[in-house]
Amino acid sequence: MTHCSDDELLLEYYGEESGSTTHRSVCAECTARYRALKQMLDDVTLEPPERDDRYGLEVWQAIRHRLPARESRWHAMLTPRWGLAAAAALLLAVGFTAGRLWPRVDPTAPPSMALSTPNAVAVSATADDEARRRVVLLTINDHFDRSDGVLAEVMNAGSPRDLSAEQQRAADLVAASRLYRRNAVVINEPAMAAVLEEVERVLLDIVHQPPQATAADLDAIRRRIDAAGLLFKVRVMTNELQHRLEQPSSAPPTSTSTIG
Amino acid sequence: MALTVFSPPSSKQAMGLGDVAAVLAKASGGDGEAFALLVNSHARTAFRLAYRLTGNERDAEDVVQESFIRAYRQLSRFEARSNFATWLHRIVVNCAMDSLRGRQVRRERLADPVEDMPDVAASDCPSPERLAMSDEIRRRVDASMAELTPQERVAFALRHYEGRSIDEIGRTLGVQTSAAKHAVFRAVKKIRVALEPLRSTP
Numbered sequence: 001m002t003h004c005s006d007d008e009l010l011l012e013y014y015g016e017e018s019g020s021t022t023h024r025s026v027c028a029e030c031t032a033r034y035r036a037l038k039q040m041l042d043d044v045t046l047e048p049p050e051r052d053d054r055y056g057l058e059v060w061q062a063i064r065h066r067l068p069a070r071e072s073r074w075h076a077m078l079t080p081r082w083g084l085a086a087a088a089a090l091l092l093a094v095g096f097t098a099g100r101l102w103p104r105v106d107p108t109a110p111p112s113m114a115l116s117t118p119n120a121v122a123v124s125a126t127a128d129d130e131a132r133r134r135v136v137l138l139t140i141n142d143h144f145d146r147s148d149g150v151l152a153e154v155m156n157a158g159s160p161r162d163l164s165a166e167q168q169r170a171a172d173l174v175a176a177s178r179l180y181r182r183n184a185v186v187i188n189e190p191a192m193a194a195v196l197e198e199v200e201r202v203l204l205d206i207v208h209q210p211p212q213a214t215a216a217d218l219d220a221i222r223r224r225i226d227a228a229g230l231l232f233k234v235r236v237m238t239n240e241l242q243h244r245l246e247q248p249s250s251a252p253p254t255s256t257s258t259i260g
Numbered sequence: 261m262a263l264t265v266f267s268p269p270s271s272k273q274a275m276g277l278g279d280v281a282a283v284l285a286k287a288s289g290g291d292g293e294a295f296a297l298l299v300n301s302h303a304r305t306a307f308r309l310a311y312r313l314t315g316n317e318r319d320a321e322d323v324v325q326e327s328f329i330r331a332y333r334q335l336s337r338f339e340a341r342s343n344f345a346t347w348l349h350r351i352v353v354n355c356a357m358d359s360l361r362g363r364q365v366r367r368e369r370l371a372d373p374v375e376d377m378p379d380v381a382a383s384d385c386p387s388p389e390r391l392a393m394s395d396e397i398r399r400r401v402d403a404s405m406a407e408l409t410p411q412e413r414v415a416f417a418l419r420h421y422e423g424r425s426i427d428e429i430g431r432t433l434g435v436q437t438s439a440a441k442h443a444v445f446r447a448v449k450k451i452r453v454a455l456e457p458l459r460s461t462p
Binding site: 006007010011014016037040041043044046048049051055056057058059060062063064066067068229232233236 | 307312333444448
């Protein structure tokens with residue numbers, strides 16, 4: 001009787017085509033060898049460390065400046081190629097108008113008040129443009145962060161469920177978002193304005209759901225969030241803003257890299 | 261179907277929409293936003309694969325990044341009817357092979373028998389009181405894996421950890437099925453030799 005080779009037993013172990021099974025049914029020796037092989041290979045395991053749901057963002061941040069010249073729409077817009085003079089001219093023009101139309105920040109108000117009250121943010125092209133710009137970026141960063149919270153809640157909500165708490169938060173965010181969006185345009189951040197608008201539309205969707213959302217309602221919103229990659233965009237924006245706010249000047253850098 | 265944005269197993273599931281093809285078309289046209297979504301959808305899967313191929317986090321991270329950069333450069337060559345996950349899988353394998361070859365070259369240059377791997381000789385007679393058997397198995401497997409050629413290592417990892425068929429492995433590595441099969445055979449023999457002393461340990 002010809003016994004199985006080690007290679008045949010190995011193929012059987014991996015479920016590949018092998019003639020060993022038939023032989024083993026009548027051969028105790030080969031069956032014992034197969035069991036030993038199986039025991040050995042069953043012990044060979046390798047479980048990769050977990051990466052959390054922000055890993056995609058980390059990879060993207062690490063590679064995006066190493067990609068060849070083809071430009072991203074909203075990321076390219078994060079680092080506008082307009083000259084500083086053009087940007088300053090725009091700020092001056094729009095800021096002048098905005099400064100006349102919008103209420104100014106109360107200089108005595110604490111920073112947290114300025115952050116939490118959308119109407120407190122006024123944009124003008126005066127000597128403290130940079131400080132105002134940072135305030136706008138801070139408020140938008142905070143807004144993205146809170147929007148992330150609501151969107152993530154909806155994405156992870158068990159269905160069906162009571163959405164009234166998320167709807168209240170979404171309604172507050174929508175109310176603030178319109179001003180933030182205008183401010184983003186004023187400070188020449190069209191990409192940010194575009195993402196704010198996308199977020200706003202989804203937040204409005206959430207607001208307009210019946211409080212007792214059905215599985216289908218939730219599914220429709222999730223699909224919309226998912227289809228737009230909205231959470232990812234919000235997180236990229238938050239990441240980018242945090243990086244910029246950590247810099248001495250919040251002016252869009254010519255090259256930004258937050259990770260790697 | 262779960263609609264979590266960051267769940268990666270397949271591009272359709274990860275993107276949660278039926279228009280993966282549209283996203284791919286945009287990315288191929290140089291739309292960085294679309295490519296960012298692809299990165300986001302596939303990064304975790306790519307990392308798991310890269311880790312299993314390279315055996316350590318640092319190399320796996322590098323392989324993931326290099327793979328996406330390579331994918332971006334080659335997107336124009338991606339055929340719309342193909343599966344992006346399958347295409348990316350192959351790129352990750354190739355990048356891992358390059359990484360392992362680089363590691364092998366460095367080892368040979370430094371005449372260092374096992375780079376970044378535990379010293380097996382020091383633990384030839386493990387004390388059951390001091391070492392759990394599984395830890396010792398892991399150490400020995402790591403050490404023997406480090407002695408495999410890049411092709412043996414990748415073929416074994418794809419077969420053993422990833423459950424890929426020998427045929428698929430051959431196609432992925434661009435070699436004949438018999439070559440892929442023998443790469444797995446050689447890998448298992450080396451691992452078996454490394455683990456044999458543990459089998460005879462009472």
